[in-house]
Amino acid sequence: DTGVSQDPRHKITKRGQNVTFRCDPISEHNRLYWYRQTLGQGPEFLTYFQNEAQLEKSRLLSDRFSAERPKGSFSTLEIQRTEQGDSAMYLCASTIADIHYRPDEQFFGPGTRLTVL
C-alpha cells in the first residue's frame, strides 16, 4: 500500500497525559499537513510542512501541540497535557509541489481517533 499511513488508528488516554501520533506520507510527497476533525465538522488546519520545514501553523493552535518532520519524510504530532476538548480525529495529508504536477490534490491518511477521558 503506497498511500498515507497513520499510527495508531485509535488512542484512548487520560486527561493530562501526553500523546504522540505518527504520519507516513506518500514517499515522493514533499508537503505534509495535519488537521483535526470533530464529528459533523470539516477538518481544521493545524500545521503544514514543506520537506522538514514547518512553514505554517494555525493561529488557533495551542502551545500544547507540537509537530516535527525531522528528515522530511514521516511526521509526528505531539499533544501535551491532553484535555477532553482534544478528543477528535487527527488527519494527516500529503501532496507534491512540483512544476510537473498539479500541487493541489491532498491525499489523506485514515486518521488517528483520540479519546481523552
Added chain:
Amino acid sequence: GQNIDQPTEMTATEGAIVQINCTYQTSGFNGLFWYQQHAGEAPTFLSYNVLDGLEEKGRFSSFLSRSKGYSYLLLKELQMKDSASYLCAVRDLWNNYGQNFVFGPGTRLSVLP
C-alpha cells in the same frame, strides 16, 4: 475572519442531479477544493478551481465565482454510493506560503432509491 458556509444536509434521488453550494469569506484566496468524505473514512479529492468558471470531471463539475465568493459542486446521474459528506475548502493566503486550508462544515448528501 475566515468563514465557509454550506448547507448541512441535502437529499436527492438516484439518477437525479444535485447542486451543493458553498460561500466563503477568507482573508486571501489561492484556490477552492471539493472533497468527498464517506462516514468514518478520510476525505478524497474531487475537484479544484482557482479561476472563475466551470471545471468538469466525469459526473462531477465544480463552478467558481471569485467576485461573489461562491462555488458549487454539481453531481449528475446520482448513484447510491454518492451518499457522503461533501467538503468545500479554500486555500487561504494569510502569509507568504499560502498553504493553509479552511474547510467548511460539509454537506451530508443522502441519495435515496
